[in-house]
Amino acid sequence: MKTGKELGTIKMMNGNEAVARGAFEAGVKVAAGYPGTPSTEVMDYTNLRYKDIYCEWSNNEKVAVEVATGASFAGYRSLALMKTVGLHVAADALGGAAGSQINGGLVLVVSDDVGRIAGDDYNDCRHYGNMFNIPVLEPSDSQEAKDLMVEAFEISEKYSTPVILKTSSVICKTTSKVIIDENYKYEAKFRDKYPISFSKVIMTTIMTKAKGSEHPKLTKCFNDFVANMAQLAEDSNSAHYNRLELNSKKIGIITAGTPYYYAKEVLPEASFLKLGVINPLPKKMIQQLAAHVEKLYVIEEGHDVLEKNIKDLGISVIGKELFPKFPDMMRFTPDVIAERLVPDAEVRKPRTDVPFRLPIACAGCSHNFISSILKKHKIKAAADVTCGLIGCFPHMESYQLQKCMGSSIALTHGYNIAKNYSENFVAMIGDGGFWATGVNGLMNLVFNNSQSTVIIVDNSCLAMTGGQNVASSEFGFNYKPENRLDIAKVCEGIGIKDIVTVDAYEYETLEKSILNAVNAKTNSVVIVKKPCVTQFKLPKSEPFHIEQDACVKCRKCINVGCLAIESKKNNDGEFEIVINQDLCTGCGLCSTVCHKDAIKN
Amino acid sequence: METNDTGKNIIIAGVGGQGILLFSNLLSKYYLKLGYELKISDVIGLGQRGGGVESHFRYSTKPVLSPFIKAGDVDYVISFEQTETLRFLHTLKKDGVIFSSTYELTSTSVNTGLQKPMPESKTELIKAADNKKYIINPDEHKSADFNISKMMNVVMLGYYAEFRGYSHNDMIQIVKENVPEKFVEGNIKAYEKGADIARNNLAAK
Ligand SMILES: Cc1ncc(C[n+]2csc(CCOP(=O)(O)OP(=O)(O)O)c2C)c(N)n1
Ligand code: SF4
Ligand code: SF4
Ligand code: SF4
Numbered sequence: 187m188k189t190g191k192e193l194g195t196i197k198m199m200n201g202n203e204a205v206a207r208g209a210f211e212a213g214v215k216v217a218a219g220y221p222g223t224p225s226t227e228v229m230d231y232t233n234l235r236y237k238d239i240y241c242e243w244s245n246n247e248k249v250a251v252e253v254a255t256g257a258s259f260a261g262y263r264s265l266a267l268m269k270t271v272g273l274h275v276a277a278d279a280l281g282g283a284a285g286s287q288i289n290g291g292l293v294l295v296v297s298d299d300v301g302r303i304a305g306d307d308y309n310d311c312r313h314y315g316n317m318f319n320i321p322v323l324e325p326s327d328s329q330e331a332k333d334l335m336v337e338a339f340e341i342s343e344k345y346s347t348p349v350i351l352k353t354s355s356v357i358c359k360t361t362s363k364v365i366i367d368e369n370y371k372y373e374a375k376f377r378d379k380y381p382i383s384f385s386k387v388i389m390t391t392i393m394t395k396a397k398g399s400e401h402p403k404l405t406k407c408f409n410d411f412v413a414n415m416a417q418l419a420e421d422s423n424s425a426h427y428n429r430l431e432l433n434s435k436k437i438g439i440i441t442a443g444t445p446y447y448y449a450k451e452v453l454p455e456a457s458f459l460k461l462g463v464i465n466p467l468p469k470k471m472i473q474q475l476a477a478h479v480e481k482l483y484v485i486e487e488g489h490d491v492l493e494k495n496i497k498d499l500g501i502s503v504i505g506k507e508l509f510p511k512f513p514d515m516m517r518f519t520p521d522v523i524a525e526r527l528v529p530d531a532e533v534r535k536p537r538t539d540v541p542f543r544l545p546i547a548c549a550g551c552s553h554n555f556i557s558s559i560l561k562k563h564k565i566k567a568a569a570d571v572t573c574g575l576i577g578c579f580p581h582m583e584s585y586q587l588q589k590c591m592g593s594s595i596a597l598t599h600g601y602n603i604a605k606n607y608s609e610n611f612v613a614m615i616g617d618g619g620f621w622a623t624g625v626n627g628l629m630n631l632v633f634n635n636s637q638s639t640v641i642i643v644d645n646s647c648l649a650m651t652g653g654q655n656v657a658s659s660e661f662g663f664n665y666k667p668e669n670r671l672d673i674a675k676v677c678e679g680i681g682i683k684d685i686v687t688v689d690a691y692e693y694e695t696l697e698k699s700i701l702n703a704v705n706a707k708t709n710s711v712v713i714v715k716k717p718c719v720t721q722f723k724l725p726k727s728e729p730f731h732i733e734q735d736a737c738v739k740c741r742k743c744i745n746v747g748c749l750a751i752e753s754k755k756n757n758d759g760e761f762e763i764v765i766n767q768d769l770c771t772g773c774g775l776c777s778t779v780c781h782k783d784a785i786k787n
Numbered sequence: 788m789e790t791n792d793t794g795k796n797i798i799i800a801g802v803g804g805q806g807i808l809l810f811s812n813l814l815s816k817y818y819l820k821l822g823y824e825l826k827i828s829d830v831i832g833l834g835q836r837g838g839g840v841e842s843h844f845r846y847s848t849k850p851v852l853s854p855f856i857k858a859g860d861v862d863y864v865i866s867f868e869q870t871e872t873l874r875f876l877h878t879l880k881k882d883g884v885i886f887s888s889t890y891e892l893t894s895t896s897v898n899t900g901l902q903k904p905m906p907e908s909k910t911e912l913i914k915a916a917d918n919k920k921y922i923i924n925p926d927e928h929k930s931a932d933f934n935i936s937k938m939m940n941v942v943m944l945g946y947y948a949e950f951r952g953y954s955h956n957d958m959i960q961i962v963k964e965n966v967p968e969k970f971v972e973g974n975i976k977a978y979e980k981g982a983d984i985a986r987n988n989l990a991a992k
Contacts, residue, residue, distance in 0.1 A: 198815065198825065327826075327854075360828040360854040361815070444854055451852040520857040534858035534877045540870060541894035541902045543802075546837050581899030720836075744898050749837045752893040753904075761904070768936060 199364045201357035204328035205295055206231035207364065208335025209239065212291070213375030215262035217241045218253035220622070221651035222269025224358040225297035229267055233663055238372045241663050243654050246592070246622040247272035251279035251294065255348075258283075258292040261378040263339050267295045270311040271590070275623070277314065283348045284318035285386035285411035289377050291339030292348040300354045300487045301517025308512065310488035311352055315465035316495070319415050322350045322465040323427070324442045328362045334462055337427055341463075343377055345414040352464075354487055356444045356517075382406060419466035427462025430471050437527065438479030440472065440496065440503065445485045448520040452528060464492060469499050476501050483527070485509065487518055547576050549750035550724070550771030552690035552716035556614060556641060557584035558746050558775060559697050565610045565704060567641075568601070570594040570624065572616030573650045573718075574643060582747050585614070592623030598638045599631045610704050612639040617673065618648040621657045625676065631709060632681040639703045639710045643690075644673055645718040653721030677711045684710035691716060693778055719771055727772030728787045731765050736784035739763055743776040743785060751776060788952040794823060794847030796856040798875050801867030802892050803838050806940035809966075810865075811842045813944055816961045817953065818846040828854035837895060839871055865947060867939045868892055869909045876916050885920035886947060887913055888939050921950070921988055928984055930976065938977040945981025950989065955982060 199207065205228045209217060217239050219229050233241040244250035247268040254264035268276060273296050283292060296311040315322035323338050325331040331353065338349040384407060392407045399405075422428055434455040441449055442461040450458065459475045461467075476482050484505040486492045493505035508526050509515060515522060524531040547554050553574035560567050560577075561584045569575045569585035570593060577584035587597055598613035605611070615624045620642050631638055646660065647653040655662030657671040677685050684706050686699045696714065703710035717724060729750075732743075743763065744751050750769035756762045765776070765785075777785040797814075801807050811827050818825055823846040830841045845851045858878040865886045866872035872887040879885065889910050896902035905912075913920060923946065925935045935942060941962065948958045959975055966974050 198819065200829075356828060356854055359830070360826060362826045362851070362854075363824070447852040447854065452857070519855050520853045524857060532859055536858075536875075536877050537873055539905055540873045541897045541905065543838050544895040544899070544901070546895045548836050581895065581901060741898075741900055744900075751898070753898050753900075754891075754893055755904075768934075 195366045195368050196363050197366050198361050199328045199332075200227075200359060200361045201325070201328050201331045201353055202227040203231050204325075204331035204364050205335050205351070205353065206236065207366065208332040209265055210236040210372060211332070211367070211370055212336045212339040213263055213373050214239055214265055214339070215290070215374040216254060216257035216264040217267065218244045218250040218257075218264070219267030219295075220244055220247045220250050220272050221648050221654045222272050222297070223651060224299060224355040225267060225269055225295060225353055226651050226654070227358070228295055236372070238374065243656075243663065245657060247276035248279045251276040251283070254292060254294075255279065255283045258288060258290045259383050260290065261376045262290040263293075263375045264290060265293045265295055268297075270296055270298045270309040272296075273311050273314060274309075275591075280314060280320075280348060281318055282385045284320050285347070285409065286389070287380035287383040287409045288342055288346045288348065289379055289383070290375065291342035291377075293335070293338040293342055294348060294350045295335075295353065296350050297353045297355070297358055298488055300356065310491060311350060312464060312488065312491040315350060316491065319411065320347050320349065320465070321345070321415075321418060321463055322352055323462060324352045324464050325357055325462070326443055326446045326460070327357070327360065328364045330462065331357060332364050334427065337462070339375070341418065345418045346380075346409055347411060347414060352443075354443060360444070380406075380409075386411065415466055418463075419469065422463050422466060422468040423470040425463070425468070428468050428471055429458075429460045429462075430475060431458040431460065432475070432478055433457045435478060436480050438475045438482045439485055440475065440482070440492065441485040442492070443487055445487055445518045448518055449485050449523050452520045452524045461492075465495065467492075467495055467499065472496060472499065472501055476503075483508070485518065485523065488512075544579050544581065545576050546749050547573060547747045548720045549748050549766075549769045550719040550726075550773040551748070552643060552645060552714060552719075553577065554747050554775055555690045555693065555696060555773075556643065556700075556714060557582055558779065559700055560584050560612070560614075562697075562779075563610075563701065565612055565700070567612045567614050568594040568597040570613075570615040570619040571650075572614075572619055572643060574614055574616065576747055581745055592619045592627065594619070595624050595627030595631060595638075595640050598640070599627065599634070599636045602636060602638050607637055612641060612700075612704060614641045614643065616649070617642060617644045617646065617658055618656050620673065621671070625680075628677065628682070628711075629680050637707060637709055639700075639706075639712065641700065641703075641712045641714060642673055644713050644715045645721075647718055647721050649718040649721055653718065673713055674711075677713075682711045683708040685713070686711075687713040687715055689716060690714050691773060693775070724771070726770075729765065729767045729770035729772050730774065730777060730785050730787040731767070732763055733784045733786060734762055736782045737763055738782055738784075740781070742779045742781070746776050746779055748776060794845070794849070794851075795862040796860050797844040797863045797865060798856060798861050798878060799842040799844055799865045800871040800875055801840055802871065803836055803840055805840070805867045806938070807840045807842050807867065810940040810944055811844050813941075813958075813961055813965060814844065814947075816965065817958060820957065823847060824850050826851035826854050837892060839874070841871070841875070863947075865943060867943065869913060870894060872913055873909060876913070876918070879918050881917070883918050885913060885916060885918050885922075886943060886950075887920065887922050888943070889922060889924040889926075890936065890939065921946070921985070923984060928980060930980060932976040933973040933980075935977070935980075938973065941974050941977040942981035942984070945978040945983075946985040947981075949982040949985035955979075
């Protein structure tokens with residue numbers, strides 16, 4: 187970033203930028219990922235700034251991890267990027283790579299959405315460190331994000347293991363300084379150590395039978411990952427990424443990530459063990475801190491992963507008994523620590539009467555047309571993870587069922603077979619969810635003879651995460667027109683009998699198409715086309731307005747879920763329902779629900 | 788300009804689409820030029836649309852530790868939407884200062900009738916706060932040169948710079964270097980407008 191004055195090698199970077207820079211400095215060759223707040227921009231920055239690195243948005247996270255694993259076996263350093271819920275999708279792929287021989291370093295950059303800042307919670311990717319017995323690294327600021335990214339590749343190769351670099355919404359979205367070596371020359375790092383790499387299942391099968399055999403055909407299959415992790419645990423006691431700060435004997439704190447800084451600011455006198463690698467733990471350092479202080483606390487974002495692992499080492503520590511976990515506590519802040527550990531700390535509480543903000547769709551969003559029609563005809567539906575899930579919120583009440591990304595088609599199939607198709611129950615899914623895993627649900631529905639209806643919202647991108655390309659987009663990192671996948675053709679190829687494609691804004695045609703599909707005694711797909719108005723900055727039409735004389739304030743129009751419609755006090759202090767002229771795109775949807783004909787353009 | 792300024796803690800608040808991130812980005816360039824250490828943490832609420840956005844902006848002569856500012860440690864709340872201003876009043880130091888637009892985007896929960904609107908006027912609630920406050924009503928400062936409802940961020944930057952006694956030349960230079968070519972002129976007008984409003988307000992106090 188240019189500041190006018192040359193700042194030498196100091197750059198201001200957020201965590202995502204710093205991770206991308208780290209990948210560059212580590213000599214990564216292949217980056218594959220799937221978008222997910224808050225870490226999506228790691229890929230964007232990598233693609234934008236470090237052209238030497240091959241980047242792809244894969245179809246889903248499992249595919250991304252497999253791509254990276256293949257590239258790693260080829261000898262090149264590779265990264266896979268996802269948010270923590272994405273790692274659930276990719277867990278089997280990671281399980282396959284864990285414990286196996288690693289040639290080029292393999293690092294999964296995984297981000298926890300702590301504090302529900304951008305929408306999900308109850309997830310903590312560090313559990314995968316325990317489950318698969320692999321290292322997990324966690325930075326506290328941008329400098330560490332870059333440095334630990336490089337370190338992650340070193341660890342991956344030295345101890346032959348995939349590594350998770352865990353970031354959080356706070357790390358990703360906090361900008362702080364990073365020192366850059368301007369003279370660094372990129373070189374794709376290559377290491378070709380193992381001629382084979384099999385999952386540990388195969389390895390164990392062979393080795394259990396072959397105990398004591400020195401035959402190279404057998405030994406080359408074996409990677410002693412348990413010993414490797416034990417070695418890393420031992421080495422981490424003296425590694426630079428873990429830091430013991432012995433100060434006051436009263437309070438000792440074991441911590442990692444941004445909570446280190448919260449605690450450091452509130453308790454500058456305390457003794458700290460600041461972890462860079464949170465799995466495996468440096469037992470000796472922990473023992474040393476425990477012996478030094480009267481009271482030992484663990485301050486960790488997310489679940490009680492560190493706490494349990496420390497207790498497993500036989501060291502007692504105070505954690506969640508003092509700092510209850512989500513949802514009792516949203517996220518750590520300096521305030522939370524001060525309130526519990528600083529005597530007489532002044533506690534400031536926010537006003538409780540300020541109204542909260544529910545999410546809502548952009549003005550002119552195609553999702554609103556679909557949820558409006560479903561509601562109007564009392565058609566029940568499962569929503570996918572898309573911008574359209576806003577229709578699940580209590581002001582909209584358009585959907586009855588909503589689970590994970592790509593799920594709505596199979597959910598609908600299950601519901602309908604159980605109910606013998608006695609109700610009108612359809613699936614709504616985005617083009618992203620469709621390609622991610624939904625297409626599996628669709629194939630399943632066909633060969634299992636389902637008669638369900640699927641509405642695919644084709645807005646040409648992953649809108650909710652900021653407009654990344656999907657298989658059917660007309661853009662993307664590796665886009666070529668001839669390689670674009672066509673949703674209708676794929677549906678046809680799979681064997682869907684009844685396929686229509688409609689423009690979202692053609693309200694009556696859309697309504698008729700959905701009703702026809704629902705009434706058809708066969709499987710059917712309605713593809714609703716309209717590029718995302720926000721991501722593609724579609725031109726606006728004449729805005730609509732509400733004629734106050736005709737309006738009876740029934741709020742039906744507000745419940746279509748459009749950001750442009752507000753209830754506001756007028757100059758006489760009375761509430762009116764109004765359309766924000768700056769925001770309205772003139773899509774006209776609200777006028778279809780007004781029984782008083784008060785909405786005009 | 789304050790001499791010996793060792794740093795400040797600022798919360799910048801508003802709703803999606805108000806350019807909060809641009810505001811903090813421009814401001815950060817200024818403090819970097821002066822050689823301060825910085826940490827800026829953006830909190831973007833659920834969904835980009837109509838949700839609250841807050842930026843914790845800290846500059847200091849010493850390394851900044853926590854990315855979040857503890858409630859009670861905030862020097863300035865700079866807010867582009869008055870519901871959001873109310874959300875952060877409790878975070879201010881006793882001598883902390885409020886800069887708030889009277890612009891309001893009604894909360895969805897109120898629009899949809901899930902929550903009752905606050906009975907009091909939000910502007911009056913802000914005026915009643917114990918802190919020093921500077922309130923800007925965008926409707927009173929409409930200009931033919933730029934759309935104030937879309938450029939409150941840069942208006943506020945001018946206002947804040949005037950309040951702090953910062954060099955407008957330096958600030959305008961930063962604006963020039965960091966906004967796309969075709970928006971530079973409008974942005975400078977908006978900046979100057981903000982500085983102007985501040986001059987009048989400050990003189991009136
Ligand atoms: C397994 C998983 N991966 C990633 C995400 C993050 N995510 C949330 S919505 C979304 C994009 C949805 O795109 P699409 O299905 O096209 O719907 P749109 O938002 O465009 O309507 C993504 C990637 C997630 N929630 N779960
Ligand atoms: S980003 Fe696009 S898909 Fe999402 S709510 Fe806005 S218009 Fe709709
Ligand atoms: S639907 Fe019509 S009558 Fe009802 S609030 Fe909206 S404009 Fe008024
Ligand atoms: S016409 Fe109605 S629904 Fe469409 S953008 Fe304008 S206010 Fe929203």
